[in-house]
Amino acid sequence: MTARTTYLDKGVVSAMSALSAAAKRGLGDPALAELVMMRASQLNACAFCLDMHAEIALENGESPKRIALLNAWEEAGELFGERERAALALTEAVTVLTEGFVPDEVYERAAAHFDEAGLAHLIGVITVINSWNRLMVSRRIEPGGTFS
Amino acid sequence: MGYRARRVVAMTTTNEHTTATEDTTEYVHEHTPRLAWAQHAPEVFKAMIKLDAAARKGLDPVIYELVKIRASQINRCALCLDMHTKDALAAGESVERIVQLSAWEESQHFYTAKEVAAIELTEAVTVLTDGFVPDEVYERAAAHFDEAELTQLIAAITVINAWNRFGVSTRQVPGHYKPGDIK
Numbered sequence: 175m176t177a178r179t180t181y182l183d184k185g186v187v188s189a190m191s192a193l194s195a196a197a198k199r200g201l202g203d204p205a206l207a208e209l210v211m212m213r214a215s216q217l218n219a220c221a222f223c224l225d226m227h228a229e230i231a232l233e234n235g236e237s238p239k240r241i242a243l244l245n246a247w248e249e250a251g252e253l254f255g256e257r258e259r260a261a262l263a264l265t266e267a268v269t270v271l272t273e274g275f276v277p278d279e280v281y282e283r284a285a286a287h288f289d290e291a292g293l294a295h296l297i298g299v300i301t302v303i304n305s306w307n308r309l310m311v312s313r314r315i316e317p318g319g320t321f322s
Numbered sequence: 323m324g325y326r327a328r329r330v331v332a333m334t335t336t337n338e339h340t341t342a343t344e345d346t347t348e349y350v351h352e353h354t355p356r357l358a359w360a361q362h363a364p365e366v367f368k369a370m371i372k373l374d375a376a377a378r379k380g381l382d383p384v385i386y387e388l389v390k391i392r393a394s395q396i397n398r399c400a401l402c403l404d405m406h407t408k409d410a411l412a413a414g415e416s417v418e419r420i421v422q423l424s425a426w427e428e429s430q431h432f433y434t435a436k437e438v439a440a441i442e443l444t445e446a447v448t449v450l451t452d453g454f455v456p457d458e459v460y461e462r463a464a465a466h467f468d469e470a471e472l473t474q475l476i477a478a479i480t481v482i483n484a485w486n487r488f489g490v491s492t493r494q495v496p497g498h499y500k501p502g503d504i505k
Contacts, residue, residue, distance in 0.1 A: 178460055181469050185376035186477045193369035200363050218450045268491045270451050271397045276491045281356060294362035294492075301487040308480040312447045312455045313473070 178314045190305065197298030200291065204234060206261055209244065209254075210296070211303040213262055214269045216245055218307035225317035227303075257287040261296055268300045357492040370484065371504075377477035380470060385440050387415060388423065388433075389475070390482045392441050393448045395424050397486035404496035405504070406482075412501035436466040440475055447479045 198207050208231040215223035228241055243250040247262050254262065264284040267276040288296055309315075360367035378386055387410040394402035407420055422429040426441050433441070443463040446455040467475055488494075 178464075179469055179473060181473050183376065183379070183470070183474060183477065185379065186373070186474070189369065189373035189376040193366065193373050196365040196369045197363070200366060219454060264491075268487050271487060271490055272449050272451070275398065276493075281491070285356075290357060291362045293357060294359040295366065297357075297359060297488060297491050298363050298366040300491075301484045304487060305480045305484045308447050308450060308483060309476060311450060312443075312460070312476045312479075314455075 175314070175316060177316055178312075180313065180315065182309065182313070190302075190309070193298075194302045194306070197295055197302045200295030201299050202292075202295075205231075205236060206258060206296075207299050208234065208236060209240075209258060210261055210265045210299050212241065212244055213247070213265045214300060214303040215307055217266065217269045218304065218311060220307040220311050221317040222310040222315040223303065223307055260284045260287045264296065265300050268297060269304055352495060352497070353493065355492055355494050359488055359492045370481075370488070373484075374481050377474060377481045379474065381474045381478055382436075382471075383413065384415065385437055385475070386478055387413060388419075388437060389440060389444045389478055391420060392423055392426075392444045393479060393482040394486055396445065396448045397483065397490060399486040399489040399494075400496035401489045401494035401499070402482065402486055405499045408499055408501045439463045439466045443475065444479050447476060448483055 198204065201207055208227055211227045212224060212231065215227060231241060232238065240250075240253055243253055244262075247254050247259065260283045263280050264276070267280045284296065285293060387406055390406040391403065391410060394406060410420060411417070419432050422432050423441070426433060426438065430438055439462045442459050443455070446459045463475065464472055
C-alpha cells in the first residue's frame with residue numbers, strides 16, 4: 175500500500191497542529207485525550223492515527239490491556255472509569271454524526287463529569303482527531319511508527 | 323421571538339414600494355444552545371478560524387460553498403446550513419443548485435463534472451465510518467483537481483466536518499446568520 179498523496183499545504187498543517195494543541199491543552203488530561211483519539215480513529219478506521227496514538231499512549235504509561243479493550247469499552251467492566259466512559263460515549267456520538275445528532279442522554283452524561291470549559295475542550299479534542307482522521311484516511315497515509 | 327426568516331405571506335405593491343405583510347404564523351419555540359463552546363474554548367475557536375482560512379486558499383469559491391453545504395446536510399448541522407446557504411446565495415449561487423444538492427446524483431446536469439467530483443469526494447470523506455474513501459471516488463476527483471487543489475479540497479471537507487461537529491454537539495441555533503457575519 176502506498177499513500178495516494180503525502181502532500182498537504184504547510185498552512186493547513188500548522189493550523190491543524192495549533193488547533194490540536196489548543197484543544198488538548200484546554201482539556202488538560204493527556205491520558206483521556208489519547209483514549210478519545212484512539213476510539214475515534216477506530217471508528218473512522220484511520221491506521222496512521224491508531225498507530226500514532228497507541229504508541230503515544232503506551233509511552234505515556236497507558237496499559238496495553240486498556241488499549242486492547244478500548245474497542246469494547248462498554249463491556250470492559252471496571253477497566254474504564256465513569257468519567258472516561260462518559261467521554262468515550264460522547265466521542266462515539268460526535269464521530270458517527272451522520273447517524274443522527276448527539277443524543278441528550280449522551281451529552282448530559284458528559285456534562286455531569288466535565289465543567290463547561292472541560293466539555294468544550296473535550297468536544298474540541300474529538301473534533302480535532304476526526305479532522306486528522308479525514309486528512310489521513312482520504313490521502314491514505316500509511317501507518318509508519320514502530321510499536322514500543 | 324425566534325425564527326426570523328419568515329415566509330412571505332402576502333405582497334402589497336404600490337407605485338413606489340413593495341411591502342411584505344408580516345407573517346403571524348405560530349412557529350415552534352426556538353431552542354437554546356447546549357453550550358457556548360467558543361466562549362469556553364476561545365483558543366480553539368481562534369484556531370478553527372485560522373484553519374478555515376488556510377483550507378480555503380487556492381480552492382474555487384463556488385465549489386468551496388457547495389462542499390460546505392453538502393457536508394452540513396449529511397451531518398445535519400442546522401447552523402452551518404443557515405450560514406453556508408446564505409453565504410452561497412450572497413455570492414451568486416442559484417437557489418436551484420442549492421435545493422438540488424441533496425439529490426445531486428439525479429440532477430448532475432445542474433453541476434460541472436468538476437463540481438460533481440468534489441461533491442462525491444465530500445460525501446466519502448464525510449461518511450468515513452462507512453469505510454474509507456473509495457479509489458474510484460478519489461481517482462475521479464484527482465482527474466479534475468491537481469494535487470495542490472485536491473489536498474485543499476480535502477482540507478476544506480475536513481474543516482466543515484469539524485464545524486459541523488461543534489455545531490451539532492453543542493446544538494447551535496440557526497436562523498440568525500447574516501452573510502458576512504463571520505469572515
